[in-house]
Amino acid sequence: MTKHYNKTELKNRRRQLRSEQTFCEKIVWNYLKGRKLSGKKFRRQYSIDNYIVDFYCPELKIAVEIDGDVHNLPEQKEYDIERQKYLENYGVAFVRLKNEEALVNGDKAFARIGELIDELKHSSQPGKL
Numbered sequence: 001m002t003k004h005y006n007k008t009e010l011k012n013r014r015r016q017l018r019s020e021q022t023f024c025e026k027i028v029w030n031y032l033k034g035r036k037l038s039g040k041k042f043r044r045q046y047s048i049d050n051y052i053v054d055f056y057c058p059e060l061k062i063a064v065e066i067d068g069d070v071h072n073l074p075e076q077k078e079y080d081i082e083r084q085k086y087l088e089n090y091g092v093a094f095v096r097l098k099n100e101e102a103l104v105n106g107d108k109a110f111a112r113i114g115e116l117i118d119e120l121k122h123s124s125q126p127g128k129l
Helices: 006-018 024-034 076-090 099-104 106-121
Strands: 043-048 051-058 063-066 093-098
Touching: 006 024, 006 043, 006 051, 006 063, 024 043, 024 051, 024 063, 024 099, 051 076, 063 076, 063 099, 063 106, 076 093, 093 106, 099 106
Parallel strands: 063 093
Antiparallel strands: 043 051, 051 063
16 A cells, blocks of 8 residues: 655655744644644644645645745646645645735634534535635
């Protein structure tokens, strides 16, 4: 059986990304860590196949991505769309937050994550917000 999650060959890259967190990622991590959101465990810089997502809840297969300014570039948008489609084939549901959402209106941004958790806890179908 092929291992799809947290591949050993990506371990150093995941560590590097954790040590180089953006300010916004630090804010979101402080909110998600320690089962603070609906009692669900999130991991940061988690890999699925050859992709690394910012935050991931393995129990419900939820990925939370923080999109900074670089994600507005056309080539990055295209890459993000393809990457997300690929991971959705594994049943991963996505919440994409722009930096501004987490910084300016964090309560609303975190509520979106909470809504997806509630939706997935009460449904067998993954959803998107």
